[in-house]
Amino acid sequence: MQQQLALQDVTIDFGDGPLLKNVNLAVAPGESVVLIGPSGLGKSVVLKLFAGLLKPTSGKVLVEGKDLHALPAHEQSALQLRMGMLFQKNALFDSLSVGENIAFPMREKTSLDETEIQRQVDFFLEAVGIAYAAALFPDEISGGMQKRLGIARALALRPQIVFYDDPTAGLDPITSRRIIELIQKLREEQNSTIVTVTNDMARAYQLADRIVMVADGELIITGGKAQTLANKDPRVSQFIRGKLDGPLTGRHA
């Protein structure tokens, strides 16, 4: 089967020793992979590698079978437009209103006319449930609404592949659940491949076809809920149960 996303022998080093060391991960079309792991060990980095925002020190990043960094700039950018990302810090354009944030990718990257763009904006605002806030600015809406807006903007170009970096961080359990349900619903509608970072284990089990733990420069690939719970790796069992003693020292957090 053709893999939609893959890291092949990827090492990335920001200058103080490798953060990820010879890691491999393949994501199939339509699959939902969830990344978990202690903070600061590279979950966001994995998403940014896939998205072409970071370049590996060595190894290859494949998107739809093509080596992302061997492609000419315009082809690389064409592939990037097939991916959408909810950034950990939302990355909302704070000089644009809520509605304009969603319109921005369409204005820049499509030839849709203004009425059609407005129709699409209304559709996405409705889909993520923030239609009433269209004219507000990102700093005037709550954290949960900012996440929803980030999701809507990530989906504006109807990407085949969507990355969600910590979509429920700092949200209350009910809002978290709504956001995850929204992500699942949108995934089914668009039939997209998604990779999500979260440390909320309940949401991770709810969302994941496969769970991958990022720790010690490795990717520990487990499986669905049952396989993750049964995983023998002491780091995995320590992490998912939140125990204090074990191989994970917590010095990175």
Place this chain on the structure above:
Amino acid sequence: MKDIFVQLEFVTWQSLPVILFCVCFAAVVTIIESSFHMKLVVQNDALVPGFAALLILRELGAVVSALLLTSRVGAGLAAEVGSMKITEQIEALKMLGIDPVRFLVVPRFVACVIGGFLLSLIANLVCLYCAMLVSEAKLSYSSGAFITSMRAFVTFQDLVFACLKGACFGAVIPLVSCYFGFRCKSGAEGVGLATTNSVVVSSVLIIVLDFVLTFLFSHFY
């Protein structure tokens, strides 16, 4: 394109009050100080208008406006780009295939170059006018006498060079600010550091560049 006009309004129009306020005071000080010293050294102040005009056009007008522009526009720009960097907005642009330098720096660069030119022009003229008023009031020059004395020392060329200086200083500000903004480290501290660094470095570069340009222009006199 629309962006350039928005930026130009911000850089030029909104900076005008503070710059005019400061150059007027600079003019007053220049006239009073030079009159005081001239009287001390050569026992008369007939050369004051000429000297003051020379000082204003060659140095004061352009440099004072540029330094004020640095603290107002440069600091704001570094903070804006820095916070876009740490909230991942820059990466969001990249994912859309938008070159953040083209998108963010170019309109601000153009606005600052044009703005620097215009502000230097206005600041110099207002500063000279102010100097004339002060001379009238304090040194009892008639405006005609002031202008005659001034014309003996400076020409239209001085004003042109002052504007060119303004444009060059204007170019320094967005380049330095965006450089520090794009390299901003995360956290509010990072933004503060980017802002401070960009103001300090821009100011130093403007002073050094002033020396270089003065030297270059001196070949045309």
